Amino acid sequence: MARNWLLFLCGFAVTIMMICPASSSADWNILNQLRKRSEGAVSAGRSLKNYCESWRFNVELNNVRGFEVVPQECTDYIAKYMTSTQYKSDCQRAVEECQLYLTTCCCALKGDGKDAWIFDVDDTLISTLPYFKKHGFGGNKLNLTSLEGWMEKSKAPALEHTLRLFHEIKKKGFKVFFISTRRESLRDATVDNLIKEGYHGWSGLVLRDLEDENKHVKNYKAEARKRLVNEGYRIWGIVGDQWSSFDGTPGAKRTFKLPNSLYYIS
Numbered sequence: 001m002a003r004n005w006l007l008f009l010c011g012f013a014v015t016i017m018m019i020c021p022a023s024s025s026a027d028w029n030i031l032n033q034l035r036k037r038s039e040g041a042v043s044a045g046r047s048l049k050n051y052c053e054s055w056r057f058n059v060e061l062n063n064v065r066g067f068e069v070v071p072q073e074c075t076d077y078i079a080k081y082m083t084s085t086q087y088k089s090d091c092q093r094a095v096e097e098c099q100l101y102l103t104t105c106c107c108a109l110k111g112d113g114k115d116a117w118i119f120d121v122d123d124t125l126i127s128t129l130p131y132f133k134k135h136g137f138g139g140n141k142l143n144l145t146s147l148e149g150w151m152e153k154s155k156a157p158a159l160e161h162t163l164r165l166f167h168e169i170k171k172k173g174f175k176v177f178f179i180s181t182r183r184e185s186l187r188d189a190t191v192d193n194l195i196k197e198g199y200h201g202w203s204g205l206v207l208r209d210l211e212d213e214n215k216h217v218k219n220y221k222a223e224a225r226k227r228l229v230n231e232g233y234r235i236w237g238i239v240g241d242q243w244s245s246f247d248g249t250p251g252a253k254r255t256f257k258l259p260n261s262l263y264y265i266s
């Protein structure tokens with residue numbers, strides 16, 4: 001009798017062990033997990049707004065990485081933020097920190113034409129917001145064909161604070177380089193767009209050609225900086241909206257991150 005009971009217990013334990021892994025592995029989908037956690041967070045006294053603000057903040061901290069879409073429950077929140085005065089104010093503050101650095105760093109400029117500064121293009125110099133306004137504010141999986149079709153029209157507006165910064169940096173005697181993940185095929189459209197929005201007098205615009213498209217963006221960008229350093233440039237600063245613009249070597253003396261919670265480029 002005791003032996004039968006033991007057998008029953010063992011059988012029960014085995015059954016449980018078989019069920020448990022099965023039920024947890026059913027939740028492999030990260031979005032389901034996020035959704036579940038967000039419900040948990042809300043019921044623990046945090047609002048959906050708190051949850052989405054934390055998501056956005058952790059994107060900026062580079063804790064949330066490689067997301068393909070903005071979590072569905074946060075697209076309204078992200079839409080509100082990206083079109084808000086707060087977004088503009090956050091960009092402005094980043095630019096002000098950069099201006100502060102410029103007042104301290106640059107006594108050491110040699111004036112030999114080898115002091116360089118780097119900018120990203122999209123959502124640093126010019127804004128893709130008008131496109132994302134019409135395509136779900138990052139809530140839809142990115143359709144590159146459609147985005148590039150929009151870029152071909154050269155209608156991206158300048159980010160006003162960066163435009164001012166660009167001219168200040170140029171005036172200080174830096175050579176300014178743009179390193180972008182845009183493809184070579186968009187060169188004419190990109191140059192048109194930049195000039196139309198008030199950018200002129202840059203020293204180089206690096207775009208991705210076919211062989212760069214298989215590289216991680218951070219490697220492609222680091223290689224572009226390497227070429228500059230090999231040409232004798234000293235890279236003082238990078239202004240960008242993606243962490244992949246700062247990673248790898250050679251780096252810059254300082255980097256300045258602009259907010260962007262619409263998409264993540266790794």
Ligand SMILES: *[C@@H]1O[C@H](CO)[C@@H](O)[C@H](O)[C@H]1NC(C)=O
Binds near residue numbers: 143144145146149
């Ligand atoms: C992506 O955009 C293009 C151009 O607008 C469109 O023809 C295509 O159907 C879209 N693809 C998907 C998967 O939505």
